[in-house]
Amino acid sequence: MDLNLFWYLMIGVLLTGYAILDGFDLGVGTLHLFTRTDEERRLSMNSIGPVWDGNEVWLVTAGGALFAAFPHAYATAFSGFYLAFMLLLCALIFRAVALEFRSKRPSKGWRQSWDVAFFASSTLSALLFGVAVGNMIQGIPIGADKEYAGGFWNLLTPYPLLVGVFNVSMFAMHGSIYLYLKTEGELQERVRQWFYKAFAIFVVLYVVVSCVTVWRLPSATVNFREFPWLTGVVVLNVLAVANIPRAIYLGLPGRALVTSSLTIAALVLLFGVALFPNLIVSSMGPEYNLTAYNAASSQRTLWIMRNIAFIGLPFVLTYTVAIYWIFRGKVKLTPTSY
Template identity: 45%
Template sequence: MELHDVWFVLIAVLWTGYFFLEGFDFGVGILTKLLARDRPEKRVLINTIGPVWDGNEVWLLTAGGATFAAFPEWYATLFSGFYLPLLIILVCLIVRGVAFEYRAKRPEEQWQRNWETAIFWTSLIPAFLWGVAFGNIVRGVKIDQHFEYVGNVGDLLNPYALLGGLVTLTLFTFHGTVFVGLKTVGDIRERARKLALKLGVVTALLALGFLLWTQADSGDTASLAALIVAVAALLVALVMVNAGREGWAFILSGLTIVAAVAMLFLALFPNVMPSSLNPDWSLTVTNASSSPYTLKIMTWCAGIATPIVLLYQSWTYWVFRKRIGTHHIAPDAAH
């Protein structure tokens, strides 16, 4: 296996890790409007991800940086062609971080309600747009012979990509609902379980349609296997939710995300960004990659830094592993 193939796999792993972790993170943000009934419950939801949300976004920064260094042509075409949706995602992530930090800085109810609304929308919009973006990457976009995107924003809003956006939105929300069931106690935990059952059914139908569409367009045997794993994991996750086994349900909802993202990258390879105008103009792991020397240096750096990051993040999750409920929220923090 050539180094550019290795880095394609590593970038796929980074995006998978990001969607696994930020997926439930976005889902919890969306649930502040869908699940929480009062201010203490909103505070409980925010506290479930409070210690980890910023660490989850490290995966996005690493994935973007790795793409820039390993596949500069891919990075340039992607970020120029998808400029508007990626800019919207970036603004949402910035506002979302500010909302988490500023919400409790003042006691006024309107102040806190405004920031909670910001958390909701800046979780929902990226959850949808990431699916739209990856749907277009897999489907192919208008790339000319100079490897430049020559389409417009309207071209990105095609049925396949929009379905992909609905899949990531519902799947992340389902993943977040399972996470809330795993991390909370009391009535909110029970309501999260009931909501997860309803969301899971909708998610399964949308995901099945999207993945079958992907398989029909550009799939192979490996992507078919990933499709089967994704759908099976989601269905078993629903069984575990119904049985009150939140730990297993969370692992399986995470496996659904992992298998679904793996399927997209398997369907994409050896392309990194197909051209819908002419297959010969597609960006591939070969023509979009950096020099072998650059990839070699990157491999050494990644081999040293990655285990350290993984150990630190695992330690963070272990420290904040206990369940919480409204009785853990001090009266002055519930407003």
């Protein structure tokens, strides 16, 4: 495997980790306002309390890895999606602060404002990630100078918005399973109802997005014609989706969470396959695409970073597993809770 391909896959792995892990805590945020009492809201926030910060680090590291491995893709995407990224930053800041500070004062107005901020910022983040993915598949205007030639509103065309809404529904579904796993009693029963609703919306949008992608964006399916075995991923993906409600019905939320994680992983993989070897598709002509080869750092840097990744990733996985293990079980409000 050449180093460029390694880093293409590596960024895929980091984004998959991010989508699975931050996916459920963004989803919990989207569902946050459906809770009824103050105690339920604290339970909802504390279910992700010890882990959300670590989950966000996957995004930070994916961003750092993109900067290091494919500086042109990083520079073009981040400067091109300028206002979108600013909105995202704003949302992520508010989200962090809402979690941290919501329960610090008893006043009702204080808590309600932060509850709304937590909901809005989580949902906006999920939407923007989806919009970004939609634009990546659809292509954006990039010329020979590798610079984005459009404006903010060019990013908000129907297809990316559709993918954005789809992503919100997927994270809400994923988040409801996580909440189901972490809660008990009457709240858990209601979370189950939310799950079925979120799942229904997710399935409808899943079908719509798939159909639109196949019909309207032929470039996205080129790699599937070249490597027909990849359609196996699609089949497995559909089976995984079908297994989610089955696991919930059987009362196995852990298994449901694993399956919805696999669903997300499969979707990120399909997204990667649709793009490869491009990182950013130019709508002004395929010769302007930024690929894993023409946007990359030097071989030496890719090699150094691969060594850094090999040394560091075992530690990262160990911490991640250890934290989830230490904080396993139903969420309880304790003196150190939010």
